[in-house]
Amino acid sequence: MRLFSAYLIGLVFGLGIVLAGMANPAKVLNFFDIAGTWDPSLALVMVSALTVTGLGYRFVLRRGAPVLGVAFHLPTSRLIDRPLVAGSALFGLGWGIAGFCPGGALPALGTGRPDVILFVAAMIAGMYAARLWRARTVARRYAPA
């Protein structure tokens, strides 16, 4: 039940991404191209997703616990730090170069297109690189002077 419901939720998300056009880099890149072939569709995707999620969360988070779990896992940090801002700036750079974001690429994987597989493989490599980089930075910070 836990796994099956998660599978169906992923399917609903993926269908939303496909219907919205977020699995289509041509459409995503045109949204970011106000000075050129602008396609404002993705602004409406955000408006609609935020409306549904904002209202739904308000209702759901009033309960004590999720239906299939013991507690809500909510991020608690309120720190606006350099990793948050620099990481986001880099994410925007990569998104503008390739036209895929993680939530757009994972559903697009199901088309079996080699370019999507290449993107996801490179994204995973980037995640590992970040992990190594972070470990190195921490090691350097705590190394004896």
Next chain:
Amino acid sequence: MTPPILTEFTPWQALGGGALIGLAAVLLMALHGRILGATGIAAGILPGGGTDKGWRIAIVAGMATAPLAWLFATGAMPVVAVPVPLAMIALGGLIVGFGVSYSSGCTSGHGVCGIARLSPRSIVATLTFMASAFATVFVIRHLIGA
């Protein structure tokens, strides 16, 4: 570099797609108590990404089934048009993976779930990556003229 591919303004599909994304986010919170963020879910599946992998793998499997379900419902695969060369796909993928790891989230986690909770971190993250993506596309398409 290949020229931009024109796409039409599709307001109803955009609103409908966004509503489905929101519905999935609300259901995941209501049933599993989890944020629906593609970054966290993908990172949690990789080796070294924690022990609670089952629901994350199930969600990614569901996501990747969407094109087939779409094919079944509409008779055609969803449109995925890539207007950039493979080198840019690979470079963009690397930078996206590195960036979202550092910012702990992307469009779904910060942009939808985080802003819906009025998280100050998510608002800053979303404004930053949106501005960065607009600037990147402007530079690539209009300044470099690629």
